[in-house]
Amino acid sequence: MNISRRQFVASSAILALSGTAPIRALAQDSGSIHIATLTPLTGAGGPYGPVMAQAVKAVVDQANASGGILGRQIQLVSEDDQTNPEAAVRAARKLIDVDKVQAIVGTWASAVTTAVAPLCWESKVVLATVSGADPITRLPHQGYLFRTQPNTVLQGEKFGQFCVDEGAKRVFFLCPQTPFVDTQYAGIKAKVEGVGGETKLLVYDDKKSSYRSEVDDMLAFKPDMVVLGGYMPDTTILLKDIFRSGYEGKKVAFAYSVNAKLIEGLPKEVVEGIYTIAPAPAEGSNGYTNLTKLIGIAQPDTYTCQVYDQINLILLAIAASGQATGTDVKTALRTVSQGKDGVKVSSLAEGLAALKDGKTIDYVGASGPCDFNDIGDIFDCQFRYEQVAGGALKLIKTA
Numbered sequence: 055m056n057i058s059r060r061q062f063v064a065s066s067a068i069l070a071l072s073g074t075a076p077i078r079a080l081a082q083d084s085g086s087i088h089i090a091t092l093t094p095l096t097g098a099g100g101p102y103g104p105v106m107a108q109a110v111k112a113v114v115d116q117a118n119a120s121g122g123i124l125g126r127q128i129q130l131v132s133e134d135d136q137t138n139p140e141a142a143v144r145a146a147r148k149l150i151d152v153d154k155v156q157a158i159v160g161t162w163a164s165a166v167t168t169a170v171a172p173l174c175w176e177s178k179v180v181l182a183t184v185s186g187a188d189p190i191t192r193l194p195h196q197g198y199l200f201r202t203q204p205n206t207v208l209q210g211e212k213f214g215q216f217c218v219d220e221g222a223k224r225v226f227f228l229c230p231q232t233p234f235v236d237t238q239y240a241g242i243k244a245k246v247e248g249v250g251g252e253t254k255l256l257v258y259d260d261k262k263s264s265y266r267s268e269v270d271d272m273l274a275f276k277p278d279m280v281v282l283g284g285y286m287p288d289t290t291i292l293l294k295d296i297f298r299s300g301y302e303g304k305k306v307a308f309a310y311s312v313n314a315k316l317i318e319g320l321p322k323e324v325v326e327g328i329y330t331i332a333p334a335p336a337e338g339s340n341g342y343t344n345l346t347k348l349i350g351i352a353q354p355d356t357y358t359c360q361v362y363d364q365i366n367l368i369l370l371a372i373a374a375s376g377q378a379t380g381t382d383v384k385t386a387l388r389t390v391s392q393g394k395d396g397v398k399v400s401s402l403a404e405g406l407a408a409l410k411d412g413k414t415i416d417y418v419g420a421s422g423p424c425d426f427n428d429i430g431d432i433f434d435c436q437f438r439y440e441q442v443a444g445g446a447l448k449l450i451k452t453a
Contacts, residue, residue, distance in 0.1 A: 086129040087122070087378045089114070089368065090149045091361070092170065093160040097137025098285035101315050102357045105349075106160050106184075107132050109362045112348045113369070113402060123372050123406075131155060137162065137285075139169035146170040150177045156380045157368045160361045161185060163285075164206075164233040174198055179380045180387075182364035184357045187234035191429040197384045200430035202360040202421050204333050206234035210241020212331060212437050213281055213306065217242070220304060220329075222279035223251045226272050228292065229283030230260035238283055260288040269295045282307035286316050297324045306331060309440065310357075314447070322445045333421075334438035334452045335359040341400035341419040356421060356438075363419035367391055370405040370417065391417050392425040 091110050093103035114130045122128055131153045135142035142161070149155045150173060157180040161167040164187035171190065174181040175198040183190065184203045191201065217225045225246045229235045239255045246253050254275050258268050269292070272280060280296070282289050282305060289311040296305070309332030317325050333356045336342050345354055345362045354362075367390060372378045375386040390405060396416035399405040408415045417424050422435045439450040 086127045087124075087372065088129050088131065088153055088155040089365070090131045090133060090153060090155040090158045091160045092133050092135050092142065092145055092149065092158050092166075093361075094137040094162045094166075095134035097135075098287055099135075099137040099162040099310075101286070101313055102162060102310065102355060103134070103160075105351070105354065105358050106162075106361045109345065109349050109354070109358045110159055110365045113362065113365045116348070117369060117402060123369050124376065124378065126378065128369070135161060135163070135166050135170075137166065139163075139165045142166040142170050143173065146173050150174070150179055155179060156378055157182065157383055159364045159368070160357075162357065164190060168193070168233050171195055171199055174380075177380075180368065180383045182361075182368065184360045187232065188237040189233055191431050195430070197430070198380060200387060200426055202363055202424060202432055204435050205431050206237040207241050208434075209234075209331075209333075210238040210243075211245055212241075213238070214242035214245025216306060216329070216331060216439065217279045217281070218245055218249055218251070220279060222246070222277075222304065224275065224277045225251060225253045225279045225281060226275050226277035227253065227255045227281045227283060228265075228268065228272065229255070229257055229281075230285070230288055231257050232283070235283065242281060258284075258288075260284055262288075263291065265292050265295045266299075268292075269299045269301075272296075273299060273301060277303055279304045279306065281305075282311065284311055286311045286313065290316055290320065293320060293324050293328075305329065308332065309438070309447075312442070317442060317445060317447070325442045325445075328442045329450075330440045330442075330447065332356055332438050334436040335420055336418075336422040336436070337452070339400065339418065339420065339422070341421075344401045345420040354420070359420035363417070363421050363424050366402045366405065366419065367417060367424060369402055370409070370415070373406055373409055374415075388426060390415050392423075 091107045093106045095103045114128045133145040159182045161183045164185040167183045167185040175195045181199045183201045186203045186206045188205045243253045306329040309330040312330045370390040371383045371386040375382040393414035393416050396414035399415050440447040
């Protein structure tokens, strides 16, 4: 494999620190450090999980090639959560009990994260997630959970404000039964009704083969904007039924449901004009540039950016603490994610080099600033607004 000068310099920084672990780490087991990805390789999250896992592996491979962390190799185990809570629990139990991992990275669906989180905190294993449902960080996780995805109140407010900005007065929210439906709707409702508009929520069964009755309820409300809160499979069916109904108002959806795969699979007239909203990666930042070069993808999605940041933060926390247990990771996390007056770093190599020099660090990654509050939520991030035009997503703005 050919190695660029940038990769050589990065590897050298990692190698330099790998041999300078704190003295208290020397008494530790010299075996490998076990970390896992638990991502949706199949199911509704299938378009995202494989690349997420690839990004984590790329960081781990680079670290291992340069001597590991604290002089120890990192053993990465990858499991498919199937975008299914039951399958995810089985996989998490195996990762914790058999593989003895100290951290799990990348749970995507909120229902999956809600299901596996108790297993993690009870076993003192750190769980890093990209799920957005508000109740997740309100769980009694004792600090063993953090997320890089904005919570659903913030997301709901962004959707609601977008509807207002588009001149909508009557907004209808169609959403399956998810852990985030109520908080998402609360954000939409606050923004729309706060300026005199009206809203209505309809919760549907995401396993149905037709949503004609739900669409009839939607039409009876006479909305000028419909918000679609589901995943790709049910949103696909809904869009067909909405098109057949003759509805001509505006539609907005999560970008993870109305994605390139959905757009390619439906007739252009069904998807034309739909808006999408998603947390935005920090495009143009050093962290984003580092990631694109590492994995060879020009425009990685927000979830891939987030797991890249998650694995960097976990490995930097291990290096900073001199220990590799889940408890040590959770204790050291904020000392590397938002160290007071810390030097800004955007990669594992930069962070390790700064730690070696005795500096405090403040990690700013591919997804943006990774500053967490007391319950593990990020404080803020940018959002990306796009619209389907001519069979492809076109950027409207990032704000």
